[in-house]
Amino acid sequence: MKNLFANAVFTLSTLFLFSCNNSNDPTPNGGSGTENAVAQAGVSTITSKVENPIINKQPIPENFEWKLMTSVQLPMNKGLNLSAPFDIVNETAGDISWGSDGGCYQALRCWKVTRAILGIVDFKSVTPGTLKALPFVKGQIAWAPGAAPGYTPTWPNYMPVGTVIAYKTSLNKFRIVVVKSISPLVLDVYHENYYRVY
Structure with missing residues (x-):
């Protein structure tokens, strides 16, 4: 029983420590946090076209x-x-x-x-x-x-x-x-x- 209680406390403390959120950190929703972080760092963004190897494949002659x-x-x-x-x-x-x-x-x-x-x-x-x-x-x-x-x-x-x-x-x-x-x-x-x- 003590092991079960200890495991639960460890799991909750781990979740609490890793879920701390800084408002300046990039956020995955919509990418706006990432754009802000990149803009603050003074780095220019480069958009690249990712090709699908199946759809964009050249036809075999x-x-x-x-x-x-x-x-x-x-x-x-x-x-x-x-x-x-x-x-x-x-x-x-x-x-x-x-x-x-x-x-x-x-x-x-x-x-x-x-x-x-x-x-x-x-x-x-x-x-x-x-x-x-x-x-x-x-x-x-x-x-x-x-x-x-x-x-x-x-x-x-x-x-x-x-x-x-x-x-x-x-x-x-x-x-x-x-x-x-x-x-x-x-x-x-x-x-x-x-x-x-x-």
Whole structure:
């Protein structure tokens, strides 16, 4: 019991000694006491902006490149889906198909996507930003055979080997298709690929 009484007296005296308050001491409420103490000491105040490392963090830069997704041989009168799993399907069931242009030649036709013919270009330099400025339309891209001895083609060849075609899906995603071969038709399909640089 004596220990309990002694502990209580010690605790009360400690609280009394440490709770003494000088009116000139800085006070935590509103900071006015701190400002007065600093002003009395003749010290100039410097306000510094404290940055939040999460909110004020610089964004990690993103780079862009076209990523080869598949190289596919597309048979005549068949369709191809330009998204994984890149199925070869019935002619009208795919995003694009390879078949007759309605005349003497073959054509690469659009069913579920729109297209823009870029021609023979370095597709690696093409960005989604530049593609957004192009007109994308439905329709076919006709292939006509090149001039052979004694033969004069009556239709221009809009799809020679090396032609780059941009497609836009219904979700506004871009695909790049490069014509690698005509007979048989071999296409390289590229997708947009963004990646972080750390």
